Amino acid sequence: MSYLVVIPTYNERDNIQQLIPRVLEQGDAFHILIVDDNSPDGTGALAEELAHREPRLHVLHRPGKMGLGTAYAAGFRWGLDFGAELIFEMDADFSHDPAMLPVFVEEIRDCDLVLGSRYVPGGGVRNWPLSRRLMSQGGSLYARTILGVPIRDLTGGFKCFRRQVLEALPLDQVQTTGYAFQIEMTYRALLAGFRVKEIPIIFVDRVQGASKMSRRVFLEAVIAVWRLRFSLPRPGRPFAVLPPAAPSRCLLEGANAGRPSMS
Ligand SMILES: Nc1nc2c(ncn2[C@@H]2O[C@H](COP(=O)(O)OP(=O)(O)OP(=O)(O)O)[C@@H](O)[C@H]2O)c(=O)[nH]1
Ligand SMILES: [Mg+2]
Known part of the structure; x- marks a missing residue:
């Protein structure tokens, strides 16, 4: 049984050096794939x-x-x-706490995609300025309303898919990038009938490197x-959205551990 954490990178040299060991120490099943665009x-x-x-x-x-x-x-x-049985999305910039990875593994037992x-x-x-908070929350509200899906955070990029979800989705037809890509993947998974659950995370703004x-x-x-x-046909049944997971112990202890500091 192996789990693959996919980490796309563009100019994240300082971050990956510290992040890679923090991911791998979460368990022997964890592997990492860095997808680098010739940074x-x-x-x-x-x-x-x-x-x-x-x-x-x-x-x-990639070139x-x-x-x-x-x-x-x-x-x-x-x-x-x-x-890989489970495939994760994760940013390279320590906004996503590696200590949460085992919590995703736990929580995906009764569903197919954990956000x-x-x-x-x-x-x-x-550490996000108000403008960024408003844009992110407003973006999720906008997408949730138009798409009619009861998901609170549609634009996040820390998620875990069962392999069956990615096998079923037409990856070559997904054309969005950025936040839209996150929305599209979750929406397509819901349309296909997969069970989706949100789990609470603390997102910390990047300390090193530049935002894209x-x-x-x-x-x-x-x-x-x-x-x-x-453009996508709607199913005649409700979406399979499970209630969000309760705040976890790991979250409280793990948030920020091992992150690079501001100094
Ligand atoms: N391979 C690849 N990675 C990318 C590209 N754009 C962004 N990334 C990576 O995707 C992850 C998320 O990008 P960020 O710049 O952190 O975007 P963000 O988290 O929305 O923005 P900040 O909150 O400001 O950090 C990071 O690991 C980036 O290095 C790209 O075009 N190609
Ligand atoms: Mg980021």
Whole structure:
């Protein structure tokens, strides 16, 4: 039984060096796939070097920056070929606490897709300016309303899929990147009848490296939600959304442990 954590990277050299051991220490079943888009800061070369010493670390190189959505699609295909039972999405910038990975494994027992959620009881955001909070929460509300799905955090990028979900979804038809990609994957999983659950996470703003958030990514999401709503057939049954998990012990103890500090 193996679990694959897919981590897309673009200029995350300083982060991955610290993040990789923190992920692998969560258990022997955990493997990592770094999907690097030829980062100018040498993230890909560093990952390659680390992979020589660490058999549970794998690297996929792409020739240039091609967006988060296609990086994940490539990573998911790799994970299915690899034979992973569970496939995770996770950012490289320590916004997602590696100590939560075993909690996802626990929580996916009774469902097919687990979403790390900032907007269910016990979840939250640290160190984000008000503008960013409003944009994120507003974005989830907007998407939830238009798509009619009772999910509180649709734009997050810390999630865990059973392999059957990724086998069933048409990965080559997913064209969005950025936040829209996160919305699209969850929406498609719900349309296909998979059971989805949110679990509370504390999202911490990146300390090192630069954000790839842009006006283009934002606008893509605004438009993509409408396109998703009207281009994909709706099922005649309710969506299988489970009640969110209760705040976990691991969350309280684990948040922030091992992150790089501001100093
Ligand atoms: N391979 C690849 N990775 C990307 C690309 N764009 C973003 N990433 C990675 O995707 C993850 C999320 O990107 P971030 O820049 O942190 O985006 P964000 O979390 O929405 O923004 P911040 O909250 O400001 O950090 C990070 O690990 C990035 O390095 C891309 O085009 N290709
Ligand atoms: Mg980030």
